[in-house]
Structure formats: C-alpha cells, structure tokens
Amino acid sequence: MKRAFLGEFEEVVMLTVAILDEEAYGVTVTQEIEQKTGRSVGFSTVHTTLQRLEEKGFLASRMGGATAERGGRRKRFFTVTAAGRKALRDVKQVREELWRSLPPQTLQLITG
Amino acid sequence: MPNATRPPRWATRLLSWWSHPDTREDVQGDLLELYHYWVMTVGKRRADWRYCLNVLKLLRPLAKSKQAREYPPPFLLSPDMLRNYFTIAWRTLAHNKVYSLINVVGLSIGLAAAMLIMLYTKDEVSYDRFHANNPHIYRITNREFNPAGVQERVGTNTGYFQGPRFMAGVPEILSFVRYREQRLDMKRGNEVTSQPVFEADSNIFSVFSFPLLSGNPKTALKAPNSVVVSEDVAQREFGTTDVLGKIIYLKDSDYEDNSQFSPYIITGVSAKCPQNSSIKFDILKQLIVPQEAMADNNNWFNFFLNTFVLLNPNANLGKVEKQMNRIYVADARDAIKTMAQQFGMKNRMEYMLQPFTDMHLNKDLPPDNGLVDRSNPMYSYILTGIALFILIIACINFVNLTVARSLKRAKEIGIRKVVGGGRSQLTFQFLGESFLLCFAAFVFAVLLVLLVLPTFNQLANKALALSYLFDVKLVAGYIGLFLATGLLAGFYPALVLSSYDPVQTLYSRFKLSGRNYLQKSLVVLQFAIASFLIIGTLTIYSQFEYLTNKDLGYDDRHVIDVEKSRLNRNELKLLRDELLKNPNIVGVTPKNGGRWGTIAKINGETQQNFAYETIDPNFLPLFKIPIVQGRNFSADLRTDSTQAVLVNETFVKKAGWKNPIGQVVDFWYNENEKYRVVGVVKDHHYASLSEEIGPQLFTMKPTNPYGKFFVKIKPGTETASLRHLEKTFKRLFPIMPYSYTFLDESNRSKYEAEAKWKQIMLFGAILTIFISCIGLFGLATLSAERRTKEIGIRKVLGASVSSLVQLLSSDFLKLVGFSFVFAFPAAWYAIDAWLQNYPYRIDISAWTFVVAAVMAIAIALLTVSFQSIRAALSNPIKSLRTE
Numbered sequence: 001m002k003r004a005f006l007g008e009f010e011e012v013v014m015l016t017v018a019i020l021d022e023e024a025y026g027v028t029v030t031q032e033i034e035q036k037t038g039r040s041v042g043f044s045t046v047h048t049t050l051q052r053l054e055e056k057g058f059l060a061s062r063m064g065g066a067t068a069e070r071g072g073r074r075k076r077f078f079t080v081t082a083a084g085r086k087a088l089r090d091v092k093q094v095r096e097e098l099w100r101s102l103p104p105q106t107l108q109l110i111t112g
Numbered sequence: 113m114p115n116a117t118r119p120p121r122w123a124t125r126l127l128s129w130w131s132h133p134d135t136r137e138d139v140q141g142d143l144l145e146l147y148h149y150w151v152m153t154v155g156k157r158r159a160d161w162r163y164c165l166n167v168l169k170l171l172r173p174l175a176k177s178k179q180a181r182e183y184p185p186p187f188l189l190s191p192d193m194l195r196n197y198f199t200i201a202w203r204t205l206a207h208n209k210v211y212s213l214i215n216v217v218g219l220s221i222g223l224a225a226a227m228l229i230m231l232y233t234k235d236e237v238s239y240d241r242f243h244a245n246n247p248h249i250y251r252i253t254n255r256e257f258n259p260a261g262v263q264e265r266v267g268t269n270t271g272y273f274q275g276p277r278f279m280a281g282v283p284e285i286l287s288f289v290r291y292r293e294q295r296l297d298m299k300r301g302n303e304v305t306s307q308p309v310f311e312a313d314s315n316i317f318s319v320f321s322f323p324l325l326s327g328n329p330k331t332a333l334k335a336p337n338s339v340v341v342s343e344d345v346a347q348r349e350f351g352t353t354d355v356l357g358k359i360i361y362l363k364d365s366d367y368e369d370n371s372q373f374s375p376y377i378i379t380g381v382s383a384k385c386p387q388n389s390s391i392k393f394d395i396l397k398q399l400i401v402p403q404e405a406m407a408d409n410n411n412w413f414n415f416f417l418n419t420f421v422l423l424n425p426n427a428n429l430g431k432v433e434k435q436m437n438r439i440y441v442a443d444a445r446d447a448i449k450t451m452a453q454q455f456g457m458k459n460r461m462e463y464m465l466q467p468f469t470d471m472h473l474n475k476d477l478p479p480d481n482g483l484v485d486r487s488n489p490m491y492s493y494i495l496t497g498i499a500l501f502i503l504i505i506a507c508i509n510f511v512n513l514t515v516a517r518s519l520k521r522a523k524e525i526g527i528r529k530v531v532g533g534g535r536s537q538l539t540f541q542f543l544g545e546s547f548l549l550c551f552a553a554f555v556f557a558v559l560l561v562l563l564v565l566p567t568f569n570q571l572a573n574k575a576l577a578l579s580y581l582f583d584v585k586l587v588a589g590y591i592g593l594f595l596a597t598g599l600l601a602g603f604y605p606a607l608v609l610s611s612y613d614p615v616q617t618l619y620s621r622f623k624l625s626g627r628n629y630l631q632k633s634l635v636v637l638q639f640a641i642a643s644f645l646i647i648g649t650l651t652i653y654s655q656f657e658y659l660t661n662k663d664l665g666y667d668d669r670h671v672i673d674v675e676k677s678r679l680n681r682n683e684l685k686l687l688r689d690e691l692l693k694n695p696n697i698v699g700v701t702p703k704n705g706g707r708w709g710t711i712a713k714i715n716g717e718t719q720q721n722f723a724y725e726t727i728d729p730n731f732l733p734l735f736k737i738p739i740v741q742g743r744n745f746s747a748d749l750r751t752d753s754t755q756a757v758l759v760n761e762t763f764v765k766k767a768g769w770k771n772p773i774g775q776v777v778d779f780w781y782n783e784n785e786k787y788r789v790v791g792v793v794k795d796h797h798y799a800s801l802s803e804e805i806g807p808q809l810f811t812m813k814p815t816n817p818y819g820k821f822f823v824k825i826k827p828g829t830e831t832a833s834l835r836h837l838e839k840t841f842k843r844l845f846p847i848m849p850y851s852y853t854f855l856d857e858s859n860r861s862k863y864e865a866e867a868k869w870k871q872i873m874l875f876g877a878i879l880t881i882f883i884s885c886i887g888l889f890g891l892a893t894l895s896a897e898r899r900t901k902e903i904g905i906r907k908v909l910g911a912s913v914s915s916l917v918q919l920l921s922s923d924f925l926k927l928v929g930f931s932f933v934f935a936f937p938a939a940w941y942a943i944d945a946w947l948q949n950y951p952y953r954i955d956i957s958a959w960t961f962v963v964a965a966v967m968a969i970a971i972a973l974l975t976v977s978f979q980s981i982r983a984a985l986s987n988p989i990k991s992l993r994t995e
Contacts, residue, residue, distance in 0.1 A: 025142065042166060044165075063137070069145055076138035
C-alpha cells in the first residue's frame with residue numbers, strides 16, 4: 001500500500017493540531033509550535049500548511065468562535081481526520097521501524 | 113479599541129482586497145489576534161513588522177473562491193426573480209398613484225418635447241441633402257472689399273455671365289445652372305392670375321435630383337417654349353397629371369408694356385419638390401438669355417439670379433475659387449474700369465463658392481431670389497435648449513421623487529438584502545423599474561407627438577409628417593434618447609437605494625441621509641430654469657407688443673395696398689378719378705413697386721446711399737407724414753417732378769446739412785441730373801422695425817414707373833370700398849392680376865416670426881413650469897407624509913394651522929428664492945443678447961424680473977400649500993394613533 005507523504009513541518013503541524021484537540025486554529029497552532037519546539041515560525045507558513053493539509057484531506061475545518069479581539073471574525077478550527085490519523089500513524093511506524101533497525105552501537109552513539 | 117494597538121491600515125486593507133477569498137475571514141481574525149499578542153510580547157514596532165510581513169506573504173491576488181464554483185449565485189435574470197420584480201414594480205406604482213402619474217406624465221412631456229425638437233432639427237439639417245450630386249454642388253457667391261481692404265458686403269446673387277464664363281475657364285466646373293424667380297401672368301380662359309414662374313438652364317434636372325413623373329429630364333427644357341409643371345399645378349389646372357403636350361399661356365415678361373401671352377407646351381411633370389428643399393418650383397421654364405445681354409460686358413455687374421455649379425469630385429475648392437477670380441479680373445477688366453468711372457465703384461469684388469447644403473441655415477448667405485425657406489439657426493438652438501430644459505426637469509423630478517420615496521422602500525431593500533439579494537441585483541431591479549416607467553412614458557410621448565404635430569407644424573412653419581418619425585436615424589435617436597433618459601433618471605436612485613445598509617433599515621427607523629443636498633440643488637436647478645423661461649417669455653412678449661404697437665410715424669389704418677406693375681401717369685389719373693367717384697374713398701396715391709435704393713452725390717463729391725421712393729404730391733398727406741421743414745411736392749409746379757426732391761431727417765443728419773432746403777443732390781451717372789431739396793420729411797418706419805430708419809429720398813421723376821397704389825378709405829366701409837375698387841380695377845386693367853392687402857395687416861404680418869416664437873416660448877415656459885410644479889407637488893406630498901407624526905404632535909401641543917403651513921412650505925420657498933440667484937444673471941445675459949437683434953427695442957426693466965419672481969414664488973406656493981394645508985388640517989388623532 002502506498003503511504004501518504006508527510007513533510008516534517010506538516011507532521012509537526014498535524015501533531016500540534018491533534019494536541020490542541022478542540023482548540024486548534026491558526027493562532028493557537030502557531031503559538032503552540034513556538035512554545036513546544038522553540039523555533040520561530042511565521043503565521044503565514046502555518047496557515048499555508050494548514051490549508052495544504054486540509055486540501056490533502058488530513059485535516060477538516062469548521063468556522064466558529066468569533067471574539068471581539070478578532071474584530072468579530074470567526075476562527076477556523078481544525079481537527080485531524082481519519083486519513084490524517086492514519087498518515088500520522090504511518091509516519092510514526094516508519095520512523096519506529098527505522099529506529100529499530102539501527103545497529104546497537106550506532107544507537108548508543110546517538111542517544112549517548 | 114485604542115488606536116495604538118491597531119495594525120497598519122494599509123496592510124489590513126491589502127489583506128481585505130487580495131487575500132484568498134475562501135479563508136479571508138479567519139486569516140483576518142487570526143492575524144488581528146496574533147497582532148495583539150505580539151504587541152504584548154515583543155512591542156508595537158515589531159508587531160507591526162510581523163503583521164505586515166505575514167500579510168504580504170498571504171496575499172493571493174489571483175485566487176478565486178472555490179466555493180463559488182461549487183455553489184454558483186442564482187442567475188441574475190432568473191424568470192422567478194423577474195416575475196417578482198414586475199409584481200413589486202406594478203404594486204408600488206399602483207400603490208402610489210400620484211407619484212407614478214407625476215413621473216410618467218412629466219417624463220412623457222419631456223420626451224415628447226425632445227422628440228419634436230429632434231424632428232425639427234433633423235428637418236433643418238436635412239435641407240437640400242437629397243440631391244445625388246451633393247456635396248459637389250456649390251452656389252457662386254461674392255463679397256466686396258473697400259479700398260482699405262475691409263469686407264463691406266457679401267452677396268448671394270450673380271448674373272448671366274458668371275456661370276458660363278467660369279465654366280469655360282475652369283475645367284473642374286462640370287456644369288452650371290442659373291435659376292431665378294419671376295412673377296408672370298398666366299391666362300386660363302379669361303382669367304388672369306399672377307404666378308411665380310421659375311426659370312433655369314435646361315440641365316437643371318441633371319445637376320439636381322428632381323424626379324420627373326413624366327417627360328424626359330434630358331430634353332424637357334431644351335426648347336424655349338417648353339415648360340415643366342409640378343403635379344400640383346397639373347392637377348389644379350387640368351385635373352390630371354397626364355398633361356404632356358398640353359398648353360399653358362404665360363406672358364413673356366412683366367417688364368415690357370407690349371408683352372403678349374404666348375403658348376408654352378408642357379414637356380414634363382415633376383413630383384412635388386420635397387419639403388426640405390430650398391428650390392421649390394411649380395412652373396419651370398427655360399432661362400432665355402438674350403444675345404445682346406451676353407455681348408455687353410457690363411453685365412458682369414448685373415446681379416439678379418442664383419448660379420449653381422457642379423464641381424468635379426476631386427476638385428480643390430480653394431484652387432477653383434482662385435481660378436474663378438483670375439478669370440473675372442481678366443475678362444471683366446473693361447467693365448470694372450467702366451464701373452469705376454461711371455459709378456465711382458472703387459470696391460474690389462471677389463467670388464466664392466458656397467456648398468449648396470450650407471444655404472438653408474446660413475444667416476449671411478441665405479437662400480433668396482427664388483430660393484425659399486431661409487432659416488435662422490438660432491431658432492434651432494432655442495428650441496433645442498427648451499426641449500433639453502424640459503427633459504432635464506422631468507428627469508430631475510424622476511430622480512427626486514424616486515429617492516425621496518425610497519424611504520418607504522428601505523424595508524423592502526433591507527429584506528431583499530437579508531435574504532441574499534446582492535447589490536447588483538438591487539441595482540438591476542431599480543434600473544429596471546426606471547426603464548419600465550420610462551417605457552410607459554415613451555409610449556405616451558409618441559402618442560403625444562402624434563397629437564400635437566399639426567399644431568407644432570403651424571407654429572414652427574413646417575410640414576413635418578408622421579412618416580418622418582419612422583426614419584432609421586430618427587428611430588435610433590429615439591431609442592438612444594429612451595436609453596439615456598432611463599439611465600439618467602434611474603441611475604442615481606438605483607445606486608443610492610442599493611447601498612442602504614440592511615441592519616439600519618430593519619433595526620431602527622431609517623433616516624434619509626442628512627440634509628439631502630442633491631434633492632435641494634435639483635429643485636433649485638428646476639426653478640432656475642423655470643424662472644429663466646418666464647423672464648424670456650415676458651421679454652419676448654413685451655418686445656412683440658412694442659414692435660406691433662410702436663408708432664410707425666405714419667398712419668397705416670384704412671389703407672388698401674394694391675399691386676399694379678407699370679402704372680403710368682395717365683392710368684393713375686384715370687384710376688384716381690374713377691375711384692374718387694365713390695364717396696367712401698378718401699384718397700389715392702401711387703408709389704414705386706418693391707424697394708428701390710440708389711446712390712447720389714451730395715456736398716459736391718460725397719456719395720450717399722439712400723432709399724429711393726417715387727411718389728406723388730398726395731403721398732405724404734395721405735399717410736399723415738409731417739413735413740418738418742420746407743414744403744411738400746406740389747401738383748401745380750411742373751418743375752417739382754424734374755428738379756425737386758424731398759429727403760427725410762436721417763438723410764439730413766447723414767449729409768450733415770445745417771440748412772437742408774436748397775441743397776443739391778447730384779445723380780451724376782444719369783447725365784448729371786441735379787435736384788434741389790425743397791422739403792424735409794419727418795422720419796418714419798418705412799421698413800420693418802427690425803431695420804433702422806435709413807436715409808430716404810422722395811422724387812416724382814416722370815420716367816420712374818409706379819408699381820402700386822394706396823387707397824385710403826373711410827373707416828367701416830371696407831366691403832363697399834373693396835367692391836368698388838375691384839370693379840374699377842378690372843374695368844381699367846382687364847388683363848392685369850388683381851390683389852390687395854390692408855396695409856396695417858401686412859405691417860403686422862412682418863412680425864409673424866416674432867409672434868410664432870412668442871407662442872413657442874410661451875408653450876415652453878408653461879410646460880417647464882408645469883413639470884417643475886408637479887415635481888414640487890410630489891416632493892411636498894412626500895415630505896408632508898414623512899412628517900405626519902411631527903405635525904400631529906405639534907397640533908396637539910397647540911400649533912395653529914397657519915404656522916404649520918408656513919413650516920411645511922418655507923423650506924421649498926427658500927429653494928425657489930435661492931434659484932433666482934442663478935436664473936436672473938443668466939436670463940439678463942440671454943435677453944440682452946436677444947434684444948441686440950432689434951434696432952428698436954424695449955429696455956430691460958427690473959419689473960420683468962420682479963414679475964417673474966413673484967410668479968415663480970406664487971406658483972410654487974400654490975403647489976406646495978395645497979399639500980401643506982391638507983397636512984396641517986388633518987386630525988392629529990389619526991396620525992398619532994398608530995405606530
């Protein structure tokens with residue numbers, strides 16, 4: 001079976017969405033990534049990625065939760081779809097297989 | 113939100129324009145939220161920076177909404193919506209009958225006026241354009257320069273010479289046609305009538321496109337005794353148009369005593385000359401040029417007909433004119449010299465070519481001498497102006513009323529928007545309604561035009577027919593007019609109405625934006641135009657009164673004017689004796705026919721032009737023209753007819769004589785005839801009042817023929833006197849045509865043009881005022897309706913009816929008053945310019961303006977107070993009871 005391809009940043013974004021659960025929208029995702037990974041990411045990058053993931057069918061979105069702070073505009077909340085979950089699982093599996101197949105001495109070298 | 117925490121405006125705006133439409137809302141919101149977060153964490157400057165950077169990265173200027181593709185908006189013209197539009201339009205119209213009526217009636221009057229004027233101007237500019245040889249037909253005209261090089265005169269006439277000589281020398285001139293009018297006597301049985309008979313060169317039918325119903329156009333006028341008649345004349349004289357080969361009798365010439373009636377064979381029957389033709393003939397015969405006339409080179413200066421030339425299509429006009437003048441200078445050299453010696457003519461003459469189609473509306477070079485229907489282009493301008501005014505005012509009504517009334521439709525617009533009506537749909541709906549009304553108005557307008565066309569023809573001196581309406585260009589023009597009016601009248605309301613905010617209109621009582629300057633300025637414009645026209649009409653009226661009632665300086669009452677060409681002295685004596693046998697006839701006096709003018713030397717060498725009148729001693733007493741100095745001619749003094757002249761005061765003034773009696777007038781070119789002035793006649797208006805009184809000289813010279821005589825009768829004896837006059841005339845001059853006019857009537861008829869324009873202006877003014885008033889009426893109605901509650905409360909609190917009327921009317925009256933500020937200067941300027949046309953004219957009086965102002969205010973007050981009083985009288989319980 002052909003596996004879906006997920007880029008590294010895509011994976012991070014999807015995981016963040018999954019972590020944030022019901023509260024995942026552009027702002028929170030951006031802030032969460034910054035806090036969790038410590039790297040500075042642009043909102044535009046996150047937004048574009050979210051859009052791409054939705055297009056691929058890994059994420060679904062719904063509108064809601066307007067606040068005055070946002071000038072009365074609604075948020076676009078993202079949730080991970082079944083296909084998204086499967087993709088994450090695949091990625092994780094591939095990674096784990098790769099880790100498992102590392103020779104022990106090399107493994108020791110990496111983990112210290 | 114404080115300004116300090118707002119992101120840069122330009123970036124926000126960029127985002128709202130060009131971000132991806134599908135995610136615009138959440139992106140805008142996210143960025144705003146993030147911006148506040150950044151301001152708190154990293155400060156405003158960096159927050160701004162990040163915000164802008166992100167915005168720029170998120171711009172997708174070319175992106176299209178994907179949702180839109182999945183859910184297309186409903187078809188703009190779906191049948192259901194269309195049906196709904198029609199229903200709603202019909203209901204609103206039916207619900208507001210006054211408003212709809214005002215709109216339709218006003219617009220249809222405006223459109224009808226515009227249509228009529230289009231018809232009129234189309235006819236005016238289409239004159240003479242039907243000839244196949246256009247634009248290569250020209251008329252030979254000329255101008256004179258005095259020795260100082262200043263242009264002194266332009267002339268439209270030519271003589272026998274110009275046509276043939278120019279054609280011989282200029283290869284570009286393909287052919288020429290000389291054309292003139294004569295009045296000839298025509299005999300049928302024993303009856304003699306004076307007929308306008310036209311003479312032309314025989315190639316007239318190849319140069320001009322006048323189709324012949326029968327006969328060969330190439331040969332019709334080839335023979336000297338052939339004649340072409342129009343179908344009208346054929347019908348009248350023979351009762352059929354099949355008249356080829358039949359014979360009519362015409363007198364050869366009007367000028368010679370011994371001329372006889374000779375037979376002419378009809379060789380062609382022409383269709384009636386088109387309405388828009390400057391050449392209109394009923395009887396056309398060949399122009400016969402006497403051999404001796406062509407031999408006499410002095411005939412270069414004998415101008416009495418029109419010459420037309422047909423140029424080669426490739427000809428260069430300037431070059432042709434230059435060649436013509438070269439030929440003239442060379443060929444007429446001797447004649448020019450003779451003229452200079454004999455008559456002291458020092459002016460240099462130059463020939464020009466005038467396009468044939470240019471004649472009709474040309475003021476300086478008008479169609480004359482047999483060519484008919486000269487027209488002043490100013491009339492076209494005035495008419496077009498009036499029609500435009502009326503149309504503009506009707507459109508203003510439309511806009512004003514629709515916008516004012518839209519208040520009531522604000523809820524409808526709100527609902528439409530809430531259930532998904534787009535702005536374009538609303539614009540379409542309102543424009544559509546405006547077009548619907550316009551169409552109704554258009555239909556009415558066409559009916560109106562059909563109805564008033566006969567009256568209009570009479571007024572404008574035209575023969576416009578219904579069939580004229582169905583010309584391709586005109587129809588296109590009407591459709592254009594329809595579209596323009598519909599757009600003009602509907603565009604603004606449609607824009608304003610579709611922009612209403614649904615929340616506002618549905619949430620609270622909607623207020624029409626503030627002071628409503630547009631509506632006010634439109635009302636001002638309307639009344640400015642209306643008062644402008646009132647002033648114009650008043651002025652034309654008083655100028656007309658002035659012209660028709662001004663003392664002419666002579667008594668024209670009870671005077672009959674009878675034409676009799678070549679009335680000699682013996683005939684006159686016989687005629688007078690016979691006529692005076694009847695006690696009703698007070699006096700008889702002759703005069704030369706037509707208007708004569710000539711030149712003589714005074715004070716030695718000074719040349720003086722003057723009107724040259726041949727009269728007898730009875731003339732001045734009969735017309736009660738006073739002698740200021742000296743004496744009248746005397747029948748007892750034989751030398752009076754050969755040595756004495758009378759002059760008028762203007763003549764004396766021009767000559768600079770301190771002591772006029774005994775001064776010499778030298779007709780040097782007539783074998784040095786010299787006359788002495790024996791009396792000075794008081795100035796009187798011998799011509800129409802549109803001419804200044806010029807120098808006038810009276811003579812009794814025996815060789816000057818009389819051409820008419822005047823008969824003064826006792827008042828109230830018209831019938832008996834006329835019977836006696838006619839009987840005597842027919843007995844004495846059996847083969848002369850008899851026709852008479854009353855002098856005061858014919859004097860009045862000189863102002864027919866003014867009378868017509870007076871009527872047209874009056875109609876225009878009345879229409880304008882009427883349409884303005886119904887517009888004002890509509891506005892007053894709406895404003896009273898809007899203020900029903902206010903009026904109710906005021907009444908409950910004790911306001912009197914008069915104070916309420918004042919409250920409701922004063923707004924509009926202020927606008928009307930304000931309109932004078934614009935109307936008066938414009939009107940003053942316009943009537944001043946118009947009055948300059950008249951040497952004898954009224955002064956512009958302040959009263960005209962006062963009267964116009966009072967009229968405008970009174971009319972407006974009447975219109976508005978009707979509604980105001982009704983509103984003020986209404987029962988406050990009714991207006992306050994319901995919400």
